[in-house]
Amino acid sequence: MHIKELVRRFEEIMSSAAFAEAGEVDTALKILHARRKVLLVLTGEETDMKAARYALNICKRIGIGIEILYITKRNDDITFLEQYLQELQAKGIEYQVIQCKETMKEEIIRFIEKEKGIQFVVIDSQDLVNDARRDKPETLKKWERLNCPLVLVSKLSKA
Numbered sequence: 001m002h003i004k005e006l007v008r009r010f011e012e013i014m015s016s017a018a019f020a021e022a023g024e025v026d027t028a029l030k031i032l033h034a035r036r037k038v039l040l041v042l043t044g045e046e047t048d049m050k051a052a053r054y055a056l057n058i059c060k061r062i063g064i065g066i067e068i069l070y071i072t073k074r075n076d077d078i079t080f081l082e083q084y085l086q087e088l089q090a091k092g093i094e095y096q097v098i099q100c101k102e103t104m105k106e107e108i109i110r111f112i113e114k115e116k117g118i119q120f121v122v123i124d125s126q127d128l129v130n131d132a133r134r135d136k137p138e139t140l141k142k143w144e145r146l147n148c149p150l151v152l153v154s155k156l157s158k159a
Contacts, residue, residue, distance in 0.1 A: 036064045037115075041108060041123040042081065044072040048124060051153040052084050055122040056091065064119065065094035069111055071104050105135055109142050120149040
């Protein structure tokens with residue numbers, strides 16, 4: 001960690017402490033957790049629901065925000081997303097939606113490299129199939145070295 005990053009983090013902690021001393025605990029927690037977020041990857045498929053529920057519950061439990069990377073090839077199916085955003089708002093979870101049309105792995109890599117504070121990525125496991133025809137070799141290398149935990153949510157098989 002660079003010295004500038006340490007100084008900036010120290011300032012955030014001290015600001016948070018000042019708000020906590022003044023009785024503004026919610027503001028103090030927002031300052032502390034402003035940089036910590038979960039990245040939820042949605043593809044517009046039915047299976048997104050399970051990953052979305054998981055991300056909502058974990059964000060509520062640990063008090064952090066959520067970044068939603070919505071990767072779709074069509075714009076007509078956003079009803080689920082609209083309902084989900086209303087639920088996030090009702091629960092008081094801060095969110096941001098980024099709509100993308102690139103390949104999934106490239107978008108996730110680009111987002112994690114750009115954004116700091118992503119704690120982990122929540123994604124439906126069916127969406128992460130390696131496709132040597134579509135995935136570029138350099139993308140696969142970056143994907144293997146991705147420095148962020150992935151939480152794979154999958155549909156349980158019925159036995």
